Amino acid sequence: MTTITERSDSFSPPSEVLAAIEASTRLARPSSSQVPSRSASVMVALSGGVDSALALLLLVKAGVPVQAMFMKNWEEDDTSGHCTAAEDLADARKVCDRLQVPLHTVNCADIYWDRVFTPFLRDIEAGHTPNPDVLCNREVKFSAFADHAERLGADLIATGHYARIERSPKGIRLLKGRDTNKDQSYFLHALDQKRLARSIFPLGDLQKTQVRSWAKSAELAPFAKRDSTGICFVGERRFTPFLERFLPWDPGPIESVDGERLGQHRGLAFFTLGQRKGLNVGGRSGDSGEPWYVAAKDHARNALILVQGGDHRALFRSVVTLRKMHWIAGVEPPLPLRCHAKIRYRQEDQACEALANPMTGKIELHFDTPQRAVTSGQYAVLYRQDECLGGAAIEDAR
Structure with missing residues (x-):
């Protein structure tokens, strides 16, 4: 060279x-x-x-x-x-x-x-x-x-x-x-x-x-040059039309958290927790005038569950279970561990405790403050001050 x-x-x-x-x-x-x-x-x-x-x-x-x-x-x-x-x-x-x-x-x-x-x-x-x-x-x-x-x-x-x-x-x-x-x-x-x-x-x-x-x-x-946004294979194009090229529609009901039928979705795969836009349910009966948000996906019934208002209690979770934790150091530190975590990019560090569930052996994050729109598949990344300790994909939350 x-x-x-x-x-x-x-x-x-x-x-x-x-x-x-x-x-x-x-x-x-x-x-x-x-x-x-x-x-x-x-x-x-x-x-x-x-x-x-x-x-x-x-x-x-x-x-x-x-x-x-x-x-x-x-x-x-x-x-x-x-x-x-x-x-x-x-x-x-x-x-x-x-x-x-x-x-x-x-x-x-x-x-x-x-x-x-x-x-x-x-x-x-x-x-x-x-x-x-x-x-x-x-x-x-x-x-x-x-x-x-x-x-x-x-x-x-x-x-x-x-x-x-x-x-x-x-x-x-x-x-x-x-x-x-x-x-x-x-x-x-x-x-x-x-x-x-x-x-x-x-x-x-x-x-x-x-x-x-x-x-x-x-x-x-x-x-x-403007900074690139989004994921590289989507670029500036709209995400849902791009995804429809690879995944088939699987229509099902859209319901409120109280069980009211609000409409029909084209497939749970095209929606994410906390999503507000593209739901097409405005003006339904019982509408308080607040925006609708995706609160859950009922896979057993193929139903998309919505709530009104960005601060609805159904959007928040305090305990997050991780799939398979990756520690950058190569070894697991002593648990439980007081640290901070992000459940999405650009989120402020959130105080939590990482511990192993004695029944499953999986790492759980117990947050000091309930977290909004915790989404399975996204990554929870752990920090101790400026050091990134590692992370894992989110499995579920409660």
Whole structure:
């Protein structure tokens, strides 16, 4: 792998930032290396967005041996017009041309379909609301992508995630990003020690405003590009019409929590707990004028249960049961454990106690404050201050 020389342009990040990034690559260098003091060679997962572009720039400026690779995870259809892979690849090329960094491409669409999208559909059909971004990180970005990078000679991979890694003889800790509004440790909680050991996050100590400002100063093509939203295989398109391409309708009754018939749904798979829009039940008898919300799914009767008002007691649960807990440290800490948890991305940390149910052996989270719209299939992620301890998919709640 070739060391990329720094370009003589006007942008110069603070020296302490570059020193920290260069030091992180030395600390992460594989133990088998005969030259442990040298920076590890890094492959940057370049998405075409501003975050990964600046991550690449910072590594270049720090003098780290670096290359970039663009990963395609979804085969766009000919008529949708929603997949931006071609545009993203063009932006990635512009960034690499400007920084004089080699760009590789890899098609992971088959792996994504088998390891992420197929389980996603299976969970949806079972009545859950999965988060495929967690699986994408574990199975594709930090597994298949990392393996391909290693075959190309890279010691480590770098991404534009807002998270931090702390290395010590006791193991690797995953920490929240300094920017609390952009922290993405939630999506990385399923990574293990091996995957984290070969990863670095150059943006972990930065604020998003800094990232955009520095990218603009460096004249990187994506500096003003809007952040991607939603899950990658849906993009900007409407979720339900997209899902209907893969799942059949299974109509059933819509009922109030008191048993009043309100209408008919097209399939429980197309709704999630706490959902307000797209219910088409406004103006029904007994209507208080407040919005309707999905409170439950009765799979035995294929019935969608609604309540009126966002603070209805039927929307809240205090105890959450997890499917199979993943601890980042690789071992379960002593239980019960006082900690905080998020049951969805961007939620404020919620105080709780994690303990093992003596009857089932499964981990339960007992929250200090009842949680609204706890959704099976979503992930509950545990924290102790800034450290992400791990997490698991939600099985049920009471």
